[in-house]
Amino acid sequence: MQVLYFGWVKSKVGIGQEQVSPPDGVESVGGLIDWLKARGGGYEVAFADASEIRAAVNHEIAPHEALIKEGDEVALFPPMTGG
């Protein structure tokens, strides 16, 4: 599963994207965030408050409840500031 980070999430995690293989049981965006946070370090800082994190699954905005699966592209980022 490809995970991309943007904005201050990227700054805090320290990388822009990575390939991850979350264990069985990590089935949603929210589950992925919790799993990443548990890695500690920059991840723990970036995902300290999950309510601040927005997500996209395969380039579509998705809520934390959205299901994810092997092969998906998941992006995690702060609220967008376009315009």
Added chain:
Amino acid sequence: MQVLYFGWVKSKVGIGQEQVSPPDGVESVGGLIDWLKARGGGYEVAFADASEIRAAVNHEIAPHEALIKEGDEVALFPPMTGG
């Protein structure tokens, strides 16, 4: 008193402006409209429905109740269509 006509009021009256000397008793925009209408011809056609007529006194939008006096510049016209 200088009276100016615009839009279809001008087309119907047939002239763009004129000097008029309404008699005592014609003290408001509404009174002027009634007095002009009584002249008949194009005036009667232009002012047939006074509710369609808008006015300005000395370049300021004015209601039919607005008082007018010798020396004023009064303009009578249909609703404006700017923009």
Added chain:
Amino acid sequence: MIRVQTEDFDVGAEIGRITDGNLEIGGLASFLGLVRDFAGDEKISAMTLEHYPRMTEKQLEKLEAEARERWELQDVLIIHRFGRLEPGERIVLVATAAPHREAALESCAFLIDWLKTKAPFWKLEDRETGPSWVTAREEDEVAADRWVRVSDK
């Protein structure tokens, strides 16, 4: 700034004059009005805008002052043409600049709404069936009224 003129104007140049070098502007909203080649289902070959010269500038200046009082604006531009215009020609440009977009967008909509009903212009269309004065639209009154403050009613 107010301009009432027969000549055409250059939208890009006008907007550039407002924004160039002003580093405090966050957003510029604009509205450009054009002559269409139809009205209802009739073709129009030209539109002649008549106005009330001494009153027009006064009214437009009042509109600008009203917009500046209601919103924090860095610049206001209203250019309104008069005379004979053909389909496709520019009639009016309203542009407002502000630190944030809300003030720019709202004041631009306000100005064009009020121009429609409070600027002393009258439009004569050359239709296939002959010349015809444009009548005020009911919706324009409604649009203008939504900007009337309760305290002014």
Added chain:
Amino acid sequence: MIRVQTEDFDVGAEIGRITDGNLEIGGLASFLGLVRDFAGDEKISAMTLEHYPRMTEKQLEKLEAEARERWELQDVLIIHRFGRLEPGERIVLVATAAPHREAALESCAFLIDWLKTKAPFWKLEDRETGPSWVTAREEDEVAADRWVRVSDK
């Protein structure tokens, strides 16, 4: 039409490309967003816009489609820049053309409101105190929400 690019754009040329020769357009509304040289009371020397390339075009195309579904529009243009921009530089241009002004003005406001919260861009400001990510404004959520249809809630 959607364009996501690092290069600057020419507002007058872009608007002209929409209006020239289209005799059915009655009004064109536009919004131009610029980099300001301050944020709060701090000076800004530059702003870097990061975006999510494959998603950005998709989201902007959705926004255009949504605007065209809600209003009768003759044209929609969204140009959004990314990369490093200095104060005074153009960031975004939204332009909408319609037979009547209401559709043009409303859809332009709609598009810029939704761009603020639904277009995957993130802004990093170079402040005197160092780089700082722009945080989303509460007001932007409110502004975006007013366009949500009851049926979509």
